[in-house]
Amino acid sequence: MAGTRWLDEREMAAWHGFLEATSRVSRHLEQQLKEDAGLSHAQYEILVRLADAPDGEVRMTDLAHGLFTSKSGLTYQVGQLEKRGLVERRSCPTDVRGVLAVLTTEGRDTLRAAAPGHVAAVRAALIDVLEQDELDVVARALGRVGARLRPPGQGIGNSDSGGISTSSS
Amino acid sequence: MAGTRWLDEREMAAWHGFLEATSRVSRHLEQQLKEDAGLSHAQYEILVRLADAPDGEVRMTDLAHGLFTSKSGLTYQVGQLEKRGLVERRSCPTDVRGVLAVLTTEGRDTLRAAAPGHVAAVRAALIDVLEQDELDVVARALGRVGARLRPPGQGIGNSDSGGISTSSS
DNA sequence: AACAAGAGGTTCGAATTTGAACAACCAGGT
């Protein structure tokens, strides 16, 4: 396999830009959120999903699907949120194994208090830095990138058959 | 402060796309690299910087600047690389406090072996998923995003005075 | 009804990350 297609300058710029933006934005938001609201980004995302759901309750598994952590990671974070009284665990009525994460009143208040600052930070770090057309390109292009790496067989169709494989052409 | 500018649908799509792409790509490459070469992404990046430098040696501090980990994180990772014999520590001639990380022959070989697979994975996950124009937009836009969050006073000028601040209003 | 296959969550240990504290050292002015 002599022929590796290395990255040319433009490709390298895109890759490096992606990497740097990724880690800087992530770190920045993590800090902002922890300082202003005492939440990790993961915890904030959990609260958002719960707040968006009817009755503020979501099954653990469903929570894990939209989320970017492993099963055990979710267990841990929900545990932390439970300690602080922002979330309660309740057993699922339709499946004895199931566990529902339920948003408490205090959890909802905490989220309400944290949201404005977080949105402002997201704007300042990413959204408001992009031009209108860049915004759309980023949404479309990165959306495609994320979707292609989505694990198969969950949610609404991947729609893209061209999977990613480690076959060396 | 009643007026929070929430994210509209397009902005939300961009933000979510960015988040998902970020975490999926990161996780995917991490696994690919660990499976194929037994390296973490952080370790791979360290080897790359060393290989690019004259004599394959870089000062710890300089290494940390281009890199996306904390000082202590770097100490740890270089320690791991040293254990495997891919890197050596040498004291800096011009500054007694300083430590040089030096690429060993074995380290260079390991990198050479790992690079093609990694580049292929980067292509498959990101680069080849983007159209030409998308590639350029991503490079320019995300480059700007990353640069704005770059800590001040290192490297070649940020050129952008409009810093990011947590001032309300 | 009994069974195999698998889903749902938690628990465990190992690896990694982070910021703060630390010790040693350079640089500039006095």
Next chain:
DNA sequence: ACCTGGTTGTTCAAATTCGAACCTCTTGTT
């Protein structure tokens, strides 16, 4: 020569992450 302030790299404890092992329970099949 002597402080003062800032740098350099490491060490430390605490928090977090991951995958694998593990039980309990559901589901589809026979």
